[in-house]
Amino acid sequence: MTEQLVCNSADLAQYKKVLSSLLLALAAGASSALLPRVDAPAPFNSSLFKDLNVSRGLNYHYYAVPADTGKPTLLFLHGFPSTSYDWCHQVTFFQDKGYGLLVPDMLGYGGTSKPLDPQLYVSSLVTRNIIDILC
Template sequence: MTTIKHRFMRTNGIQLHIAEAGQGPLVLLLHGWPESSYAWRHQLAALAAAGYHAVAPDVRGYGQSDKPAPVEAYRMSVLLDDFTGLLDALGEKSAVVVGHDWGATMAWTCAALRPERFRAVVGLGVPHLGRAPIPPTQLFRSMFGERWFYVLYFQEPGVAEAEFEADVPKTMRAILGGDALDPTAAAHRAKRPGDGLLTGIDVPASLPPWLTEDDFAHDTRELEASGFRGGLNRYRNMDRDWEELPELATARIEQPALFIVGERDPGRSLAPIDSMKALVPNLQEVQVVPGAGHWVQQERPAEVNAAILGFLRALPA
């Protein structure tokens, strides 16, 4: 049985907690919101067994990693320095980067702006969209008008944190097992200004079949200890990233790339896959996992592991 090891590493002036397994070429796994390195538990073992060194950090602000206070400490340019610094600390010149949710956006950006360090990229759930024509919050307001949208709700520091941290198990049941993040859901469309993410949401009494009680307890404990602020600060830097990284408008990802998405991922209604093909000319495959939702690598680990390993084995030596 593969042993997943844990340690802390210094990078870019902070300390990151990493989970790792195996030896061989480096594969860096970046989680999304509101998760941690634990989201990759199924992939760490599979990658190690296949002859890779799999490393999953708790991204700054999450889990056991450092959580700087300033909102701007979570902008994308700083995160890129975290990850390239982590490669340096591991003694590696390059890695394949794999990301899910916000981690996918980080992974695509790593590949686009640091191609000398990231030789291939896998995105899960969120395609590479480059740079919006206007700042993202303006774009969302133009799309949703007066309708409620969770990304806009997350912008005011302290508001979402207070809601989520009042009852972390309830919050996580609604996010992981319900439709709290689905903008097409009736409960989402019925929200009004001043409502919270959980307003009007039916919180499922039972967990989804892919999430055990032990897994859920682990996720809940981590968020009760860390709070939600660090992760939410990523959303609060979207406009700052737009200002700071104009090169994303034209930067092409020339490295080999793979995109995996759940068939039932609600994000598909917001982020059309076809629009990324011009910016990712070496996109090897788009794999839609039948019946899966947003948490695809946890919901369908066998299918996701097979896709990632097939992609890795086909890379140039």
């Protein structure tokens, strides 16, 4: 059976626009111009952390904030080695603006499974895991 991810084209276009702008600005080193300085970000609300066993049997730990009406949900993926907490400033900023947020600990980090088999870290498989969380 083939699974199909259904996306609302208007939401997808909005996600792409917001994320593209942020990624370009961050790559250019303009993060301080986009986001206000936060010296001591509020810790993540512990009641918004979730755990999910994805279709491959691995556990993913992630932070999930529902969006206010009319706002999209943003996906934040950290780099390596790192955890979801690296996004604490962005989470604070966007959560206060009513955006939905999905901020997972990637495979091998934080509260997510840490399998020893390197084949489980292949990008296409990790992508499938993230899609499982999104759905």
